[in-house]
Amino acid sequence: MRNIFLFIRIYFNFIFFLFLMGVSLYMLFTYNRFQHTAYSSVAGEITGKINIQYNGVEYYFKLKKTNDSLVKANAALYNKLKQDYEMPDTTTKLAIDTLKIDTLFHKRKYLYMPAKVVGNSVSQPNNYLQLHRGSLQGVSRDLGVTDINNNVVGTVVDVSKNYSVVMSMLHRQSNISAKLKKTGETGSIVWDGVQPNVVILKDISKDVRVGKGDSVITSGFSDKFPFGLLIGTVIEVSNDNSTGTHIIKIKTGANFYNLQYVNIINNLQKDEPQQLLKSVKKINE
Amino acid sequence: MSNLLKNIIRFCFFILAQVFILNQIPPLHHLVTPYIYFLFILWLPFKMGRRSVMILAFALGFCLDCFTKTYGLHTAPCVLIAYLRPFLINLLISQEGAESNYNEPSIQSMGFAPYFTYVAILTLLHHGLLFFLEALQSGGFFYFIIKTLVSAAISLLLILLTELIFARKQRFRTNTV
Numbered sequence: 001m002r003n004i005f006l007f008i009r010i011y012f013n014f015i016f017f018l019f020l021m022g023v024s025l026y027m028l029f030t031y032n033r034f035q036h037t038a039y040s041s042v043a044g045e046i047t048g049k050i051n052i053q054y055n056g057v058e059y060y061f062k063l064k065k066t067n068d069s070l071v072k073a074n075a076a077l078y079n080k081l082k083q084d085y086e087m088p089d090t091t092t093k094l095a096i097d098t099l100k101i102d103t104l105f106h107k108r109k110y111l112y113m114p115a116k117v118v119g120n121s122v123s124q125p126n127n128y129l130q131l132h133r134g135s136l137q138g139v140s141r142d143l144g145v146t147d148i149n150n151n152v153v154g155t156v157v158d159v160s161k162n163y164s165v166v167m168s169m170l171h172r173q174s175n176i177s178a179k180l181k182k183t184g185e186t187g188s189i190v191w192d193g194v195q196p197n198v199v200i201l202k203d204i205s206k207d208v209r210v211g212k213g214d215s216v217i218t219s220g221f222s223d224k225f226p227f228g229l230l231i232g233t234v235i236e237v238s239n240d241n242s243t244g245t246h247i248i249k250i251k252t253g254a255n256f257y258n259l260q261y262v263n264i265i266n267n268l269q270k271d272e273p274q275q276l277l278k279s280v281k282k283i284n285e
Numbered sequence: 286m287s288n289l290l291k292n293i294i295r296f297c298f299f300i301l302a303q304v305f306i307l308n309q310i311p312p313l314h315h316l317v318t319p320y321i322y323f324l325f326i327l328w329l330p331f332k333m334g335r336r337s338v339m340i341l342a343f344a345l346g347f348c349l350d351c352f353t354k355t356y357g358l359h360t361a362p363c364v365l366i367a368y369l370r371p372f373l374i375n376l377l378i379s380q381e382g383a384e385s386n387y388n389e390p391s392i393q394s395m396g397f398a399p400y401f402t403y404v405a406i407l408t409l410l411h412h413g414l415l416f417f418l419e420a421l422q423s424g425g426f427f428y429f430i431i432k433t434l435v436s437a438a439i440s441l442l443l444i445l446l447t448e449l450i451f452a453r454k455q456r457f458r459t460n461t462v
Contacts, residue, residue, distance in 0.1 A: 013335050017368040020343050021361055027350075028357030028418060043351040051352075054305050121353065123312040125419050128354040158354075165354055172422060194315045257311065 041160035044130070048163035051119035051130055059260055066148075066260045073148045110226050111266040113138060117259045118163070122170060122196035129154065129166040131262065139164045144224035144265040151253030152176060152231045153262055155224060164264075169231075170196055170256060177222050178231050181215040183208055189216075189231060189250070196256055199232065201248040208246070210237050216250055223270040288330060288388070296345065299325045304352045307443075316432045319439045321447060322349060322359075323411050326367050327404060328453075330389045335371055342367030362414040366407045377403050386457055392448065393455045404444060405437075412437045 119130030133139050145153045145166050158165040176189040187203040214234045220227025232250040240247050303322035326342050346360030377399040387394030412433045420429035
């Protein structure tokens with residue numbers, strides 16, 4: 001027994017080192033679980049407050065770019081107004097539209113919530129955004145996030161009271177279901193960590209013809225994003241010989257360097273299909 | 286200025302500089318991600334106990350991880366270099382009694398060549414472990430080796446600049462050890 005105590009006393013520094021190393025490696029390798037612990041949301045609140053101070057300065061320098069993209073978004077919305085379309089009237093019967101899109105959200109599926117970006121990175125191997133909008137303002141985990149012009153940005157992964165953390169598309173574990181607009185093939189979007197603003201579309205079979213400049217949009221299969229949001233445009237196509245699929249490089253529609261405002265998309269009808277899927281799985285088990 | 290106050294200011298300064306300057310600048314290349322925040326650990330006083338250095342290193346790494354949302358990724362390399370720091374100082378210190386004559390490691394107290402060997406070795410170790418942990422999740426062996434070497438070189442350049450810009454005047458305290 002005495003020898004054990006002696007051993008511990010002699011090697012105490014080394015044991016202490018191993019202990020601290022163990023704690024940090026444990027945090028690293030269980031980080032998906034760790035992110036949802038209580039003190040990570042406290043840390044989120046504190047870093048959010050610091051980030052917002054910095055963003056106050058940074059935002060001022062990017063006012064011009066933010067304004068430009070808002071003007072573009074406005075123009076796109078004006079172009080969708082009903083009075084811009086005029087056709088000779090062919091209807092013979094007046095039908096009253098009973099679709100409820102009132103303020104009670106009876107039939108509404110997607111609700112957009114704007115949020116200010118207070119923290120953002122593009123140079124790390126795994127990038128996150130921090131938004132100044134949290135659970136008190138209606139954000140929850142696993143919601144989709146788009147930029148002002150409705151191009152895909154990422155997914156909410158963690159929420160504290162007033163802030164939320166978004167896993168950006170520039171993250172190695174990000175996996176977004178995507179579709180080629182021209183031919184309709186679906187694949188998934190991943191990031192290889194090489195270039196910001198360039199992601200990769202996988203799982204598209206070799207015999208599909210893909211050209212430069214083709215649009216890639218969301219497939220609408222996941223409950224995070226509605227169908228047809230722009231992810232990006234094709235800039236390079238190469239072949240993966242081992243699997244017989246294309247590796248398609250895509251320039252993202254969202255510019256991750258100067259995100260100032262984003263929209264969080266809340267799918268109000270997500271519970272029902274999920275429960276259905278769960279009950280089907282239960283029956284088949 | 287007292288030692289404690291100086292180190293508290295340094296702690297905040299290095300974290301903020303790393304998060305809001307080095308992590309914000311557009312990357313030159315995906316292999317270049319410079320770090321200087323761990324200079325805080327290298328600049329801690331000679332007299333500080335090994336356990337306190339390790340605890341401070343843990344806190345420093347964890348603070349940075351809170352900002353980058355990668356809990357543990359920077360903490361592990363910080364703890365490693367904090368553990369190895371005293372061995373290197375004992376090996377490289379040239380003047381007899383420099384630990385007691387001077388307050389903390391610097392060019393003045395250790396001499397240029399030993400000081401930069403000390404910084405270079407710990408920088409390499411820090412970057413090595415950091416990018417190794419990163420490569421475990423994704424990326425290959427050559428990616429890890431090249432990224433470590435390139436990033437460490439750029440970091441060393443930045444550290445040299447930091448040393449030149451923020452020259453630390455060290456008082457020669459006494460020669461009666």
